[in-house]
Amino acid sequence: MRARLLLLPAVVPVVVVLGATLALGGAQSLGLMPVVGEPALNLRAYRAVVASGDLWPAITVSVTVAGAATALALAVGLATALAVRASRVGGRILGALAASTIPIPHVVGAAAIGLLLADTGWLPRLLGLDEGAWPALVAGPWWGAVVLEYAWKESAFVALVVLASLAADTGELMDTAAVLGAGRWARARHILLPLALPGLVTAGAISFIYAVGSFEVPWLLGRSSPEPLSVLAYRLFTSTDLTVRPQALAVAVVTVALSAAIGLAALGLLRRRPVLA
Amino acid sequence: MPIITPRRTRGAVVLGAAALLASACSAAVGATSEPTGPSTGAAASWDQIMRAAQGQTVSLWMWGGDPQGNAYVDDVLAPAAKTLGVTLTRVPITDTKDAINRILAEKQAGRSDGAVDLVWVNGDNFRTGQQAGIWQCGWADGLPSAALTAPGDPLLTSDFGTPVDGCESPWHKAQFTFVYDSARVPDPPHSMNGLLEWIQAHPGRFTYPAPPDFTGSVFVREALYATAGGYAQVPAQFSQQAYDDATPPLWDALNAIRPSLWRGGDTYPKDSTQLDELFASGAVDFTMNYGPATLTKLVGDGTFPATTKVLTLDEGTVGNASFLAIPVTSGNSAGAQVVADLALSPAQQVAKADPSVWGQFTALDVSRLPATEAAAFAALPASPVVPPYDVLSRHANPELAAAWVPALDDGWRRNVQAAG
């Protein structure tokens, strides 16, 4: 009880800010707070967004891009974490490198990736590739640069979370498994992966939700159509036609719902696993 | 072992998702839907306004993406305002819509001491503001400098079809211009239709920003005039009938050039900055902008090739004026009026027109100026790249009413982009 009371200062602002924001956003999307016109409770904004044919492609693009980026980030992040654990000096350098990418804002990362990977960027020029020989990563059909930017930034985050969540005695458990006859792969599969899983699930969910909600990276590095959810919401929100503003909020509410679903799925995964001593 | 608890995970999940909403909702705090009519400026004498302005601090919200424009305001306009007793601070924004949204939120909250005192605005943003009643009106015609503009100048009385009504004061004029690299395009076209043909003859060497980007929107309107057979064939005021009549040939023409665009029309630059980057890197041979003021500097510092030239079209291009508007939430209206008057004064207009300062075309009628000030305009150094305004604005086409803009943007997305 006392412990719960102590949590209040942390929980109350979160709940208040979050609740107010969600309530206001929901109210705006339901036509209760129009910028112009009379307030009226209706689902017009949601119907309009669905009818425009922009919503499903937006959800598809957002989920696909975020999924691909998160999968890549998890793989690279886990490998980084393992490398950090495996070697003492090299690991420390690798860990520092990974940590150093964390404070770089995504918008700066996106700009840097753009300079590096654009058709006329540093990399194709460095490789001396002609136009056409370089894949269209920036603004290309496969969202390559967007996925790479997220994967690069989030892999460092994944590595740090996994490193932090692996218990101090993981190395000893690995030794024990080796002595009991487990080879390199068996150790990774039976010991390391299960031990890293809570960290991976948590970091993966956060990374996925971030990628779904983030605007600047697909805006700078993505193609103009189809628009991901965040770009669609932003375009509607900044439209000079004030009557479409509820639609922007409707897209935002859909994005929140999608993120919440992913978060709950991650929670379910974590809960199914026993809480470890 | 430090397992991240479900409680913490849930917090992170909801926080991450709500971050998107947080910005969206700021505009709605304390929202009411009560429309506010345009407020009328006090019929105070200029002397009274000057006195009231003393000691006021005026926040000018303007798009911050142009270093020359920023430098002009900071180094030329603000010091001049100081001598009149007004402190001018510039607030850089990435999109004029940010200022509109801020004013909307403050107006809904009932603020009369808002953060915004003056906004650099025109076109659909002005119209949106009028629609929501966020502008102070009736003050601009009373500014002393307003007497030096041409009476009835269509660019100054109507802002993209929305009557100005003294709700904003002219700042400068702009002319839509195509820009090309003469080294790569030795024999450029001289009309919009000619340009559309050139695009098809040179696949991959041209593109335009995707509407609703401002520059991309203008390109679509230029194409509309060309496919309709001239601006006179398109009614300035928007109606569904006019839209249905005029747009089918436009979409046909834009779809016809699409496979010949950069990346086969599979994607478009997001804004004029990205288009400029493509042009600077040689990926395309044309760029375009509304107001070639920055061109002189871009060529001068080597960003654009020295062989960069402005393309003048035989039938002319659209032109407009941009303005300074005062929101109803401003608590420093007098100071803002003093700054708007100063900004339109011959001394400031001539300084701003210098290509090495900002290179913006004056909103004044030079023929109405006293001889010494008219001579100052005549003595302005010519830009090696940008032709003088009278050459550029020859056959200038009027802008369509602002109501056309979202309709065309939307139509482009459905008929051109979605077809890709």
Added chain:
Amino acid sequence: MTSSVDLVAASRTYTGAPAPAVSRLSLHVAAGDAVAVLGPSGSGKTTVLRLIAGLDVPDEGDIRIADTTVLGVPPERRGIAMVSQSPRLFPHMSVLDNVAFGPQMSGVPKRQARQAAERYLDLVHLPGMGRRRPATLSGGQQQRVALARALAAEPAVLLLDEPFSALDPSLRADMHRLVTELRALLQPTIVLVTHDHQEAALLADSVAILIDGQLQQHVAAAALYDRPNSLTVSRFLGCLNEVPGHARAGRHVSALGTIDTAYPDGQADGDAVLVIRQEAIALTRADDPAANATGCIERTTPRGARTLVEIATTAGLLFAEVQPGRRYGHGDVVGLVLPADQCVVIPTASRTVTAGQVPASPVPSGR
């Protein structure tokens, strides 16, 4: 299933360490034998186990299992199992799957591996605990599971690294009984590392005393206290009495007088220290003709049921640990009986044993 283990002049120095953790160590463990590596903490005991397990590699020398070098063989292919001070159970697996881990890794199908695991859980007296999570078990139970897991891997060599030192004394006694029981049943080759010489003597056939990375003496467990070959070993084993003097013709001559020793043939002639354990000295009346010397009680300290008595003698303070029931007062004059077969003479020149030299000592017999 059981194999012999040999360390052949194995050395290991850790980067940055001033001295080698293990220096030119040679040790033979016969198949089915249990050898305790006994030493104070930091003496290199754990390194010996890590070298055998393959978790560490010697800088020089050889490690052999079943007379075949295992240098270059990874831990998982050495046919060993290890139990450490902390149980190191896999927290994400049930107790049963922990025990079944070894068989599963060697390719036994899951169901059979679990059946085998059940049997080993029975062996360590934890029947029916298989479905529990390791975290729900007590420390002693966890250590039993660790032992079952190691045994279930059916190792050719079982390595025990201070396996019971974290347990409280009564649990430790239980575990000692369990290990003895399991040895009788399964007869694995065991290398036990401990700092507790009683535990070493109790569980092992022979004891290898390791101090500062050097093997001091390898002796049959039953004779652990009989013939320390240096003062270092004698002190480590807790012997309190050292009387300097010299040995001649099987006798030791010192301020205490002339004492008959365990070396009647006179093999240790020259300057030498007489060493006798406090438990070996018997106290008697001062006028008892059997007394080798007399002294005056200086102090008594209770040691559990027994009493440690300090006696001032002509050769300085001597210590005697006496049976319960006898009481001595300060200043009492007593006679000291030093049985000849308990009197060990250590030549002064041999205080330190040079590395690599196999000390002359009773060679432990096989079981």
